[in-house]
Amino acid sequence: MRYCRIKDVMTQEVVRTGRETSFKQVARLLSEHRISGLPVVDDAQNVVGVISETDLLQHQAQREERHGRRHVRLPRLTHAARTAERKARAGTAEHLMTRPALTATPEQYVTEAARVMREHRVERLPVVDDKDHLVGIVTRSDLLRVFLRTDDELRRDVIDQVTRGVGVPRHAVDVTVDAGVVTLRGHLERREDAELAAQIAAHVDGAVAVADRLTHRPDAVRAHHAGGPSGHM
Template sequence: MSSDVVSTRCDAPFKEVARLLADHRISGVPVVNDEEKVVGVISETDLLYHQVRQEPEYGHRRFRLPKLTRSARVVEVKARARTAEHLMTRPAVIASPGQYVTDAARTMEQHRVERLPVVDDEDRLVGIVTRGDLLQVFLRADDEIRQDVVNQVSRGIDCPRYTVDVAVDDGEVTLKGHLDRRSDAVLAVRITEQVDGIVSVTDRLTYHLDDSRPPRPTVGLSGHI
């Protein structure tokens, strides 16, 4: 994330917000209250609604519009907005400092946003992550990725570092080794998939016990007296 965040207040005038985006060459800005808590986000699209708004008039006569949907009403409010409070989209889609990059990318995709304000435990703004920031993780060196995987897997499944052999080639990770339980092998793969910069994971782990299946009930033998 970038900790040098450009933000604005709810009462900021429309032109001040537009100037902020232009001066800093950014496409969006978080909106914060007096306690620096994120209350919304403004994008260039929100500002452009002013440009595309058209009055449905012909001469002095207005056409009757159909009943507006909720999304249409939101657009109408943004198109007439004079301050950041009415321009912004709320609630803001946010991230936390400890969130995995893969989770942040998934959040962006699900909500169709290009940036995530990063907030602390009290929802105060501490940084911002953009799509460009997320793409940077794929530039990590293979050795760095391998070390990260080894450390996290050994901690996650509580095993010596040499138990799982980790090989990385252009971000593609291969896991080898023999573990006690199938659940450990599954967990090792899941942990690896969360490491920043991973392109793919090939699972070649084996295990001694398949603990995903319930144990077979013991059938008692009945005797006759």
């Protein structure tokens, strides 16, 4: 099966910043470029962290909280609490960023990136090469681009992937696509082939859903013929 790779959808021109960039400069970068986050890199262009709008808002919220109860001392023992306190005092990207940064590689599949974003609740992943140098960035909106393919493009890809994956002639499976919904029709010899065809179609980039209308030879009939005639002694 063919899956789209991160290198196919990532943005190569990445807005980035360094460790010593001030809070106001970071906020200005996000505003000027109309982005919601950016990677922080060292002098070798290795990713050392990521800053998002959430980090900036947390900084401001924690400052207000600290000022509102500056005469009260409460224990802060959890990792999350220590991180929040650090960001409240942050004046530069070094202390404002979230670290370590979750990253991806150009050859990873978009499905892997989507899983990482969902599990860690992040909206972007810096993309690094084999030397950990920043080469791009992929966002949730980039991953959704696979669903912008036309129905004709998707249909051609489904036909190619299904017929090659199952090993049947192109005319054996009729494929139609409407608004990203793939419908499969035709008759295949084995149930396993019909099930495999539907699975392959469902994993083609851009397929919203699959309506499986394929038929196959009944298992009972095949089992009877395979075993030969039965009789009594």
